[in-house]
Amino acid sequence: MSVKAVLHSEWMKIRTLRSLLIALLGGPVATTAISALVSATEDGKRSDFDPVFSSFFGLAFGQIAAVSFGVLAVGHEYTGGGIRVWLAAVPRRGLYYGCKLTVVGLCALAVGLVTGFASLLVSQALLGDKGVGLNAPGALRAAVGCGIYLALLTVLASGVAAVLRSSVGTLAVVVPIVTFLSPVFGATSATRFLPDQAGQQVLHTAPEGPLGAWTGLGVLALYAAAAVFCGRLAVERRDA
Amino acid sequence: MITATSIDVHELTKDYGAVRAADGLTFRVEPGRVTGFLGPNGAGKSTTMRIVLGLDRPDSGTATVGGRPYRAYDEPLRHVGALLDAGAAHGARTARDHLLCLALSNRVPASRVDEVLEESGLASAAKRRVRTFSLGMRQRLGIAAALLGDPPVLMLDEPANGLDPEGIIWIRTLMKRLAGEGRTVLVSSHLMAETALTADHLVVLGRGRLLADMSMDAFIKEHSRPRVRVRTTEPQRLRSELTRAGLTAEPDGPDLWAVDGATPEEVGTLAARHGIPLLELADDKASLEQAYLRLTADEAEYTAANTAKQEV
Numbered sequence: 001m002s003v004k005a006v007l008h009s010e011w012m013k014i015r016t017l018r019s020l021l022i023a024l025l026g027g028p029v030a031t032t033a034i035s036a037l038v039s040a041t042e043d044g045k046r047s048d049f050d051p052v053f054s055s056f057f058g059l060a061f062g063q064i065a066a067v068s069f070g071v072l073a074v075g076h077e078y079t080g081g082g083i084r085v086w087l088a089a090v091p092r093r094g095l096y097y098g099c100k101l102t103v104v105g106l107c108a109l110a111v112g113l114v115t116g117f118a119s120l121l122v123s124q125a126l127l128g129d130k131g132v133g134l135n136a137p138g139a140l141r142a143a144v145g146c147g148i149y150l151a152l153l154t155v156l157a158s159g160v161a162a163v164l165r166s167s168v169g170t171l172a173v174v175v176p177i178v179t180f181l182s183p184v185f186g187a188t189s190a191t192r193f194l195p196d197q198a199g200q201q202v203l204h205t206a207p208e209g210p211l212g213a214w215t216g217l218g219v220l221a222l223y224a225a226a227a228v229f230c231g232r233l234a235v236e237r238r239d240a
Numbered sequence: 241m242i243t244a245t246s247i248d249v250h251e252l253t254k255d256y257g258a259v260r261a262a263d264g265l266t267f268r269v270e271p272g273r274v275t276g277f278l279g280p281n282g283a284g285k286s287t288t289m290r291i292v293l294g295l296d297r298p299d300s301g302t303a304t305v306g307g308r309p310y311r312a313y314d315e316p317l318r319h320v321g322a323l324l325d326a327g328a329a330h331g332a333r334t335a336r337d338h339l340l341c342l343a344l345s346n347r348v349p350a351s352r353v354d355e356v357l358e359e360s361g362l363a364s365a366a367k368r369r370v371r372t373f374s375l376g377m378r379q380r381l382g383i384a385a386a387l388l389g390d391p392p393v394l395m396l397d398e399p400a401n402g403l404d405p406e407g408i409i410w411i412r413t414l415m416k417r418l419a420g421e422g423r424t425v426l427v428s429s430h431l432m433a434e435t436a437l438t439a440d441h442l443v444v445l446g447r448g449r450l451l452a453d454m455s456m457d458a459f460i461k462e463h464s465r466p467r468v469r470v471r472t473t474e475p476q477r478l479r480s481e482l483t484r485a486g487l488t489a490e491p492d493g494p495d496l497w498a499v500d501g502a503t504p505e506e507v508g509t510l511a512a513r514h515g516i517p518l519l520e521l522a523d524d525k526a527s528l529e530q531a532y533l534r535l536t537a538d539e540a541e542y543t544a545a546n547t548a549k550q551e552v
Contacts, residue, residue: 001314002347009345016337017330080327084295085385088322089345091294091311239296 031062075167116146145202159227276439331371464526
């Protein structure tokens with residue numbers, strides 16, 4: 001089968017579902033708007049004030065949109081026995097799954113980069129004289145890292161959805177991990193290795209703790225790879 | 241003989257937990273005719289179709305199309321078209337977008353999408369979201385999807401489900417036309433009268449086993465007892481002569497007897513021999529439904545035993 005044709009089909013599947021487009025575009029809007037709001041009211045007097053990291057305050061909300069997009073892109077395939085139609089069209093399941101996650105991941109990366117730069121630049125502008133430019137230490141890295149972070153989180157969510165084959169079930173598992181565990185337990189030596197805390201190291205001017213900016217993203221990438229691998233096994237082995 | 245477009249199921253066995261959905265099934269679906277796929281709920285029809293499409297994995301045995309497993313086809317929609325479930329199209333997509341997503345994956349041109357929408361009577365609803373469709377329209381969309389790649393092999397699971405009378409005539413004509421073009425057409429159905437009108441050949445399953453694989457005529461002949469309706473001016477005398485000949489006559493109307501297990505030849509000859517005038521003598525041919533229910537009476541998993549008795 002033609003990889004290009006399957007990629008094209010997967011892209012069309014995303015384009016033609018409004019809920020996926022809303023989830024996809026909700027990320028940059030929520031992240032930038034909330035970050036902007038916080039930056040506009042930030043006095044920058046806290047001792048731990050990090051002008052770079054504070055421009056991603058809204059990411060806590062925007063990442064839920066990214067997770068939703070990843071979950072729904074896979075979960076929608078299963079509604080009403082629809083997966084049978086898609087797997088009958090593309091019976092090589094590795095190809096089907098690979099193309100889907102590629103398209104989902106690329107969409108999330110593109111939108112994630114927009115999110116990163118928009119959130120950073122808008123926030124820095126609003127921070128006024130406390131703000132820094134793209135050439136400040138860690139700023140460019142954080143904007144690009146934000147895009148990669150969102151793409152990895154999205155793909156992780158897609159992988160879990162392929163295992164659970166249900167949007168609701170997957171959201172119930174993934175959303176609490178990225179919204180609940182970290183805020184409740186804070187940055188302890190263990191929670192630093194949670195997918196969201198590890199991946200968000202890249203957003204700091206100078207990451208502290210055992211993980212650096214890129215190694216933190218690497219840890220998130222390992223989680224994502226594990227989820228994608230489990231999803232692949234589920235898609236490959238289970239009866240549709 | 242395996243032809244380029246026959247469906248071949250060989251020694252197929254599939255368990256779902258404790259339930260054996262297919263139990264050593266072997267049969268072939270030949271091109272050029274409509275094959276009716278019959279059996280009570282849970283007999284294994286849908287399971288077999290899913291296995292043919294490579295969606296479910298058999299525990300043992302093989303299922304091939306044109307001698308090759310489904311997964312070996314490069315652009316399978318161009319070889320096999322299937323309708324499994326009318327609810328399979330996502331409700332938030334438009335009919336045209338749903339078909340377009342399918343077409344792109346198998347490099348079927350977009351012009352073909354509009355053709356099948358036209359053919360299935362959905363052209364005017366092409367840009368409506370599937371969730372606004374009636375069951376009949378969803379069914380038409382599923383059939384449009386099956387026709388998308390202009391495939392030589394078609395497998396349709398309950399295609400008449402939810403269709404209005406006009407839709408039923410449409411699907412009947414369509415299936416006959418497709419078979420007439422030399423395609424392989426396998427259609428499962430619970431509608432016996434409909435199957436009797438469309439199918440040339442039957443494959444009947446019960447509890448995962450093959451119960452029959454023969455032409456429609458042979459099936460009805462084999463699974464029904466001959467029955468004759470006879471009207472006479474001397475009903476009592478005819479009845480006693482029939483009884484003496486070992487036949488049972490039951491009243492079937494004024495001066496009308498129904499004789500089970502007898503042919504018109506037997507009854508006509510017997511009446512002539514005794515000089516009983518006959519006003520009417522008719523071969524009471526069993527319907528497909530009667531033949532089918534007789535065959536599956538013991539096999540029906542979900543039919544209460546007494547319901548089956550009443551029907552036969």
